[in-house]
Amino acid sequence: MEARYIRRVHEIAVYLVPSFYYHWSNFGQSRLPLIQAVGQGDLHWVRQILLKTDTDPDTRNYRGWTALQQACSIKIDSPESKNQEAIVRLLISQGADVNAAPSITYGRTALEASCQCGNERIVDILLEKGAQVIEDIRSDGGISLLAYAVSSGHLGIVKKLLDQGADINEPGREELEYTALSAAVTLDSLGMLNLLIENGANIQGHAGLFALKKAISWDQLDMAQRLLEKGLDVNACANGPAPLHSVESIDMLDLLVTYGARFDIPGSEGSQPTALQQASQRYDLDLVTELVRLGSDVHLPGKGRYGRSALQKAASRCDDEVEESFRIMSFLVEEHGVDVNEPRPENGGFTSLEAACHTTAQQQEDERNIKSVKFLVERGAVITPLTLHSAAAWNHTKLLDFLLQNGARNEDISSPVNIPIVERWKRYREFGPTVIETARINGHIALAKALENWSPSTQLEIHANEGDSDWEDSD
Known part of the structure; x- marks a missing residue:
């Protein structure tokens, strides 16, 4: 395509450029040529668009990601990673901001994106070009740069960031319970956890408790023992229950008791x-x-x-x-x-x-x-209207008959009562004001008729083929 046509294509591309899906950062749902070219790893077209049109090198897609942030988020071994380093260098040389703020929704800085992908070469380029390791902006709900790097499992990147002054105890937003320590536990990497501890990670505060809670709930004995042997209080609480209340196995329970769990x-x-x-x-x-x-x-x-x-x-x-x-x-x-x-x-x-x-x-x-x-x-549980509604909603006649013969009242069937809609997997049954109506609106016509005729002195009698339009769920 001749260069004189590129500017016009850029102007109308929002309507014409075909959409492709590449990975979770959704290049393809943006129709801007620069984002598409970056997403396809097409160095030629990235160069043509940047050098021969007035396209802003900090162009953002519909989710607010800049072209550079998207380029840094490409997985190392993906087909789109071809020419990735060259594209990153080209974007920066043409004025792309290596410290551009992330979008509000699911955003990453360029450095965070490369750390999360575990791409050490891209991390080196960004650091060389002035990417900030000490963060002022909390992206994606507050996960820290170091936590992203730890989650990638790349010890080399974590060491680089620590050498550059990254705060090993950066809390982010505590309600996420996701710090560098808890990221190491999520990764189930004792080596990563030891690296953080050896470099000054404070395990006595909330970050340590978040990590312990995760180790216990995921039944990671080695990780939990390492944290506990460093003096973490097993009975302490942070943002909710004490970590010990996440225990899921006898082995983990025995470990916690050894360290004084109450x-x-x-x-x-x-x-x-x-x-x-x-x-x-x-x-x-x-x-x-x-x-x-x-x-x-x-x-x-x-x-x-x-x-x-x-x-x-x-x-x-x-x-x-x-x-x-x-x-x-x-x-x-x-x-x-x-x-x-x-x-x-x-x-x-x-x-x-x-x-x-x-x-x-x-x-x-x-x-x-x-x-x-x-x-x-048999031990005295009170039969409430909701028990009858549940049986009627799913046409479980044996259950309903048992309840009716063991203490259900006639008024529980025919009197209105406020019952919430109850979820069954991803499907719902509708609950009416009375048990009879619940049976009817869920298609159990024969059951509804039997309930209308029921009395405490009779059994529930349902006659087959009496206009019943019962329906079955398909899994």
Whole structure:
């Protein structure tokens, strides 16, 4: 194409240049020629556009990334990385700002982008051209430059940044719980963690607790032990529950106890579940038993929106692992006196029976799946309208009949009650003002008719082919 046409193409390219998808930074969704040329690693066209048109070398795409930031974000081994170094040098030589601020949404500086990709050659070029290691701007929610470099797993880049004065204890935004230390744990690299500790990383503050919490929740014994042997307080809290409340295995539990973990302290200052509540939901009876032996509070209510107690957590998992859930429920109720009628959490959620019915209703018509429901009802659990709505919404007639024969009231079926829409995977069932209406609006016509005729002295009778338009979910 002759040079005189390039300027005109640049002006109308927003409409005409075809779109391609390259990787997560979405070159292709920008139709600006410079961004497209950078994204394709096309040195010739980058040069033509920069030298023969009035294109701004700091052109930003629709997400606010400059051409240089995009060039630095290309993965090393990707097809688009051809000519990457030459393109970066050309952009800078034509005035691209190596310290241009990142966009507000998912942005990176050029140096952050190259560190995240682990591209040491591009990092060297940027540092040579004056890229700032000491940051004034927090991009992408507050992740620090050093944390990006650590996450790439490239020891050479991390050492370079430290030599250039990068703050090893830069916190970023603490609510992200993502510092250089926690990035090393995420990487599961003991070598990287040791490098940070040896270079002055402060593990006694929040950064150390974030890292320990991650190591515990990911069951990384070596990482957790390294942090604890440096004197980190296992019982301390930062932005929520103490790290020990993320424990997921007996081995990790034994390690924490060795370093003085106390499981008799409250489990959460925020919205996260305690270790006991998590173990109950994962139907890990051995871990539940050991946590209770160590002093975990079996009566502690759930925190946050839809939080659940240990019993409510166990009841909510009476699906394919119904036997394991049942054993945990028996352990909590029979051996430790947990009340089957524990109240719902303050901000919403289910009672234990509601949780069991909600999960059971979504399973096949299998007598085994009602086992946990029967257990709770036999021990005095109150049958609420929501339990009936759940059974009706998924047309689980065995569950519904059991509830009707064991304490459900006639008014619970026919009287209006406010019931929230309940999510099942990515699909929803609609809940009406009455149980009968819930059955009807979900297509269970025969069930709705049977409920209209039900009385406490009769069994639930459903007649097949009576205009029923039940529908099935497809996975």
